[in-house]
Amino acid sequence: MISSEMNAYLETLRSEFEANADTNIAMQQKAYLKGLFSCYGMKTPLRRKVQQPFLEQEHLPPKETMEHLVRVLWNLPEREYHYFAQELALKYKKYLALEDISLFEFMITHNSWWDTVDFIATKLIKAYFHKFPEQRNVYIKKWLSSGNIWLQRSCLLFQLLEKEKTDVPLLKRIITSLLGSKEFFINKAIGWALRDYSRTDPDWVSHFVETHGLHPLSRREALKLIT
Numbered sequence: 757m758i759s760s761e762m763n764a765y766l767e768t769l770r771s772e773f774e775a776n777a778d779t780n781i782a783m784q785q786k787a788y789l790k791g792l793f794s795c796y797g798m799k800t801p802l803r804r805k806v807q808q809p810f811l812e813q814e815h816l817p818p819k820e821t822m823e824h825l826v827r828v829l830w831n832l833p834e835r836e837y838h839y840f841a842q843e844l845a846l847k848y849k850k851y852l853a854l855e856d857i858s859l860f861e862f863m864i865t866h867n868s869w870w871d872t873v874d875f876i877a878t879k880l881i882k883a884y885f886h887k888f889p890e891q892r893n894v895y896i897k898k899w900l901s902s903g904n905i906w907l908q909r910s911c912l913l914f915q916l917l918e919k920e921k922t923d924v925p926l927l928k929r930i931i932t933s934l935l936g937s938k939e940f941f942i943n944k945a946i947g948w949a950l951r952d953y954s955r956t957d958p959d960w961v962s963h964f965v966e967t968h969g970l971h972p973l974s975r976r977e978a979l980k981l982i983t
Contacts, residue, residue, distance in 0.1 A: 762817060762825060765810070772806050773798070773836055785835070792869060793835040807840050811847055819851050823859045830863060838867055842875050849883045857884055857895065861907070868906045870941060877910035878917075885914060893926075900930065905939045912945040919956045927953065928964065935969060946970065947977020958982040 773796045782797030789795070798806065809815060817825055822845065829841035842863065860880050864873055885892045899907035911930045915922050931946050947970075954961040958981070965978050 759821070762821060765815075765817060766825075766828065769807070769810055769840070773834070776802060776806050789835060789869060789871070793838075793867065794833045795835050798836060803836055803839065807843070810840070811843060816844075816847055819848050822848050823856070826859060827862065830866060835871075838872050842872060842880065846879050846883075849880075852884055852887050854888060854891070857888075857891065860884065864906050864910055865904055870909075873906045873909055874913060877913040881910055881914045882916075896926070896930065900933050905937075905941055908934060909941055909945045912942070912949045916949065916952050922953055922956065924953075924957075924960065931964075932968065935971075937971070940973070943971040943973045944977060946974040950974070950978035951980050954978065954981050 776796070776798050778797035780797065781799060782795040785795040785797060786793065826841045826845050829837045829844070832838075845859070845863075860876055863876050863880075885895075896911050899911050902908070912934070915927060927949060931949065934942055934946060937943060950961050950964065961978060962982060965975055970978065
């Protein structure tokens, strides 16, 4: 059950999204998302403008209601609610609690596609592991062995933009554990992670690529900035 205040919050958001819907754009967006999700049909700049008041500090729901609210939003059919939910969760980054990882796992493994998973990995999971570093190896091990490509992709991407702070042995361990995958989203992410780190240590990346049997897609992506 959600409170009357939260119900009003959701209904007002729904009203704003519906008022700004565009059927033609919605059809294009649904096609782009491989028909996996319904859409209202708002381009990103408009959606962010429409949802901005709901993300302002004075209108944010209490932190203790965040998980339930995000789960409610995540179970709605329109993709805009999922985008809003993950941006709402990010507003509480300074107040992350140990148990919030269960919510992030839920978001990664439900209504899964790269457009939400990549945000969750690079924003929410990154922030969580920064705050609770002792949890990092626990969940990386769990996710790598899960067989779920979106959890595995999250392992590959959460260190993006870490530069000199990248845990290189961990990055190597994650990548080598996923070598041989036939999944496009895994092989693309391997290359993306290596390409990102090549900005910091191109020699390490070149050596890694030459000494490991990467998928051609991973290899191509990894070497884009250094060949």
